[in-house]
Amino acid sequence: MCGICGIAALSLEIKISESDVRSMLPSLRHRGPDGSGVYLDRRQRIGLGHTRLSIIDLAGGAQPMHNEDKTVWISFNGEIFNYLELRNTLLKEGHSFYTHSDTEVIVHAYEQYGDDFVQHLNGQFAIALWDSNRQRLLLVRDRVGILPLFYTRQGDRILFASEIKALLPQLSEAPRISPASLDQIFTFWAPRSPNTLFEDIFEVSPGHMLVLESGRLQESTYWDWNFPVLDGYLKGSDTELAEQLYYLLADATSIRLRADVPVGAYLSGGLDSSALVALIRGHSDAPLKTFSIGFEEQSLDESAFQKQMIDYLGIENSRILCHNRDIAIDFPATVFNAETVILRTAPSPMRQLSGLAHASGYKVVLTGEGADEALGGYDLFKEAKIRQFWARHPSSEWRSLLLKVLYPYLETSGTQAKTYLQNYYSIGLDNPNQPGFSHLTRWFTTAQCKVFFSKELNSALREDAVARLTKQLPSAFAHWHSFNRAQYLEAKTLMGGYLLCSQGDRMLMANSVEGRFPFLDHRVIEFANQLNPRLKMRVLNEKYLFKQAMKNHLPRQIIERHKQPYRAPDIPAFFSVNPPAYVDDMLSEEKLKRYGYFDAQKVGFLLKKARRGSSIAYKDNMALVGVLSTQLCHYFFIEQFSQTIREAGTAYPSSS
Amino acid sequence: MTMYMKKTIRKYILEHLLFTEDESTLQDDESFLNNGIIDSTGVMEIILFIEENFGFRVNDDEIMPANLDSVNNLTDFIQRKQVIAA
Incomplete structure (x- = not known):
């Protein structure tokens, strides 16, 4: 996995400078600590930047990368899991390769298939591709939004990067938090793509391609979740379909084990991660290292189920025990990494977990994300x-x-x-x-939670x-x-806007760890989308066909277990003991009034209630975490704008 | 007595569920459920409030909107319970 960035000129008068592109790199260092590179085209129409986390072709995979005659250049973040098959096809078509990396495959696939190249990719990706012959730039994001890609227009330039912080050095002033995005976050838990928390900063939506050509930006959808109408579902007996699903999942898992570094897995103890670990073991006899979270708070802890799977499959496991206090201390860094407002602290333990994977020498982990969405698991x-x-x-x-x-x-x-x-x-x-x-x-x-919005915010x-x-x-x-x-x-809403980014990519990449998601292989999603809904939820038995597919590979207790959603303590994380000083500071009447998003008196009452330990309701918990993270976002990206740029590359800016 | 009790209840609902001192935001006959003042867990908070402040236990069969779902309902309910206790 890596970080990508770049600047493109929208008019002929503008020339892109290498130093401007380089200014974006430091804040992407955590995404790519193993090296960096910049490509500037001869006419200075475009600059591409890249920070590298080397996983495939460790020696030869430096980026930006080019085709045979250096007319097509690419800065790429992600993995193309079918790159070996694609490479063979392209070799037969007469393309020649100078590396063994998956990145170079994309360049030749573009030459071969034009903009349809993306249909041939099985993987997770954010791509910036420059075709110098046609003077056009492509910005492309994977089908479901596993990897991030943001952009903004600044005068006659388009800036783009894997994270919003990398755009900051090239903005003329601090960004503004968008009232409409706050409204969306305090409804859906995330802004609606392509919106981000910030005004005028957008993401390339999942399954979308942006083409910049002749000073114009054109967007198209190349893939979306699609379902049959009426009775167009897959035919076959439950047993046949379960078998097909199993082989599809086995293949999706096996191509995700391709790497030149060891691959680990997250194990929560739930059905999905247990199934994933079983699928990995079914494919490979190599010792498998797994990573798990335990909670001090017993009602959230799944250690007993984790242990069951560890014993059943004989796998190695390392774990963190997450204390309330750790979450409170890590929360500012979590928000800084997430770059958006979050209504739950749940990303914070995920950030600690990637820290454990990193410290154990792992750059890649497989996780069970996506099974609930594709196969029908949610309450x-x-x-x-x-x-x-x-x-x-x-x-x-x-x-x-x-x-x-x-x-x-x-x-x-x-x-x-x-x-x-x-x-x-x-x-x-x-x-x-x-x-x-x-x-x-x-x-x-x-x-x-919008009851806490200030009058000014409401009126906007x-x-x-x-x-x-x-x-x-x-x-x-x-x-x-x-x-x-x-x-x-x-x-x-939730998966693309929160789970895969705030709780996914951003928490993994904070510690330079790449996540891979077999259940989000587009073949799995497309197959699952064709299933009759009764096979996803049989009466009230969730993920029915998935359980049928996995039943011979998992202990019965895991298959039959009542689903426990992953959660972390919210208000108790901050108030079960005295909160760290920043909490009082960020939620002080003075800061609330100055930043202007929330009604200081109302937040004051909420705070009093939280301190007394009498905040039980979900909405209180969401509101407090949401208010606090909004305040932190304002602090990092607006109030401390200059310092955040100056200190790019550090964990997060120190308070002044 | 009733006035004082109603004031205590109103103060609690205003500060803890509506997060304001603005008396005009709460009508005495307004349903907490229908107006989004509480969510599915909010009723537990109201029961805790009653038990901590009025010295009696709310029985399972008393957890119903007729007893708990507005300032007026709460006041009547608490009064009835206190009469029985006395």
């Missing part, structure tokens, strides 16, 4: 299914009681509490066909975030099965 999908079922007879008392299967803790509040349950989950029941139906309870709960908001999202859905959306609609929304 939210069940919740939506129950609510759909309930909406057919809204007066039915027992239909809504199915929700208790899903949220067993609600049982403890007694039989009468069902009225509460019904009331709370009945949102949108009058119109179960509305586009966002599956996600309304989550979005509604999250949006309660124009359009309701949910209304806007529903307007931007693909035209086929309305014709998909409701289960698939929920999957689409999940992939496009």
